[in-house]
Amino acid sequence: MPVDATPEPIRFGQRVQILRTRRGMSRPVLAGLLGKSPSWLKQIETGQIQVPKLPTILRIAEALRVRDLADLTGDQSMAIELFIGPGHSSLPAVKAAIDTFPLVADRQAPSAQHLLHRLAKAWSARHTAPNHREVIGALLPALIRDAQLSVRQADTAVARRAAQATLAEVYFLAQFFCAYQPDSALLWRVAERGMVAAQDSEDPHAIGVAAWLAAQAHRDSGPAHFEAADMVVHEALRYLEPHLNAGPEPVLAISGALQHEAGYTAARRGDTATAWSWWDKASKAAKKLDPGYFHPITSFGPAIMGAHAVTIAVELRAGGESVRQAVRADRTAIPSRPRLARHRIEEARGYQLDGQPEVALDTLDRAHAAAPETIRYNGYARRIILEETEARSPERRQKASELAVKVGLLAA
Incomplete structure (x- = not known):
């Protein structure tokens, strides 16, 4: 009588390859996001080299937008949700x-x-x-x-x-x-x-906001959906164009917010020229608004453009430029606690990219002070904190552990 064979567990490298393929991401693209060579990634996926250490695993999880770390590692003891917050x-x-x-x-x-x-x-x-x-x-x-x-x-x-x-x-x-x-x-x-x-409703402002949110949902679904995000944005911009000359400020603002979304998606693709070109268009749109204008849904307005520049630089993996933009952006107050916390998290990503992990942790602490809930639901912040709990420096480990307790990643 045949005996049922126990299926072999899926190796870490196989999981990386499966998740990468599902995301519609090529090996060179993922390797580039990790700062590694395609040959290194191929060796990981084929099991020719050992499973990397936790900081690299966390960066792979971030690049692939893995919601639960156990989906990547196969280790249920590492069931940590990164890009999904607590219900x-x-x-x-x-x-x-x-x-x-x-x-x-x-x-x-x-x-x-x-x-x-x-x-x-x-x-x-x-x-x-x-x-x-x-x-x-x-x-x-x-x-x-x-x-x-x-x-x-x-x-x-x-x-x-x-x-x-x-x-x-x-x-x-x-x-x-x-x-x-x-x-x-x-x-x-x-x-x-x-x-x-x-x-x-046939209301231009409502249609523009709906497109703005739909584009984000598509983009967050992974590279295979970037084209859908672009299609939604470009179609909405074409629709709004006739309404801009005599349109009220909310319509002008949603048009600028959509232009930034186009730049954001381009940055995710690694298309530097296109990303900054769209940011320039959004910046010009912001300058047409009252200096104190702040869109209540998208947060778009003159005060937010510096924060948007940080996000573009971070998504392009440009650490030095991220920090330069962060220094410039801090001259402008953001009149929203969750949006300010989100900006602090983007700054922290920039500082870590630039090799300044201590400043990144301090910046995440400022994000927590602005809006504790925002950082608890942010996968990028959670990844940085978890990575720094493994740092060689005792001071960084201590600071990261304290933050991990604050955001619910570790028990007090």
Whole structure:
């Protein structure tokens, strides 16, 4: 009688190759992101050289956007989620509101003005609260249900389009809440519903924001989806172009935000010239806005362009340029706690690329001070912290361990 053979475990190198192929990434591209040669990567994938040390494993995980480190290593004792944060306690309630479409209305929908007032307060809270998911997670279920009800009860075509624009904006807020949480299908569902509601509204600003969020979702899915991200952005920019000359500031701002997204994706590809060309276009768009303007959804405005420059340089793996841009960007205040924390994380990535890990850790500490929740959900920050817990310097190990406790990577 034949005996069932126990399947051999998948080797580390095989996992790297599988994940790289799924991401649509060539061996030279991944090797370049790691600062290694394609031949070194081939030897890793074929098992000709040993499994690298933790810092290199973490950099591979970052480049491949591996959500759980165990998926890369095969070691369940290393089940650390990098690019996915802890599920927020409000996630089930938000998910239920998104998934449910009540067909029978037993109450009157709030007025359009009332809904817009609540939305404005929610966006304000998102920018001012150190733990913004805590705040907007409590507000979203009722907002979603009321905005859906408002669309259903609209009694004219004009009122229905306005209600759809409001519903789209509620979905945009929900997309920020759902990002980096352990339900990627829900995130895509929200993104698609936001786009449908925006298109039904025929509102240029809503359509532009929906495209901005959709482009991010595509890009974060990996290099195989970069082309889709570009298509969404370019189509939205063509659509918005006739509205720019006499358009209100939010429409001008979303156009600039989309231009930056095009540059961001180009930087992910390693296309330096295209990335900076798009950043220049976005910078010119920002200069057309009031000096104190700050878009409540995308954070786009004059104050954010320095932070965007840091991101472009970091994604291009240009450590020295990242640091130069970080020094320049710090001259401008960012009026949003989570966006400031995100900027600090990008600065930290730049400092680590430039061989300044001590400064990177200090900068991550500043990110935590600005918005603790943002750093807890950020895979780049988590990777740097974990890598530095293995540093040779006792001082760096101690500082990294303290940060790891703060963000929930290690028990106190």
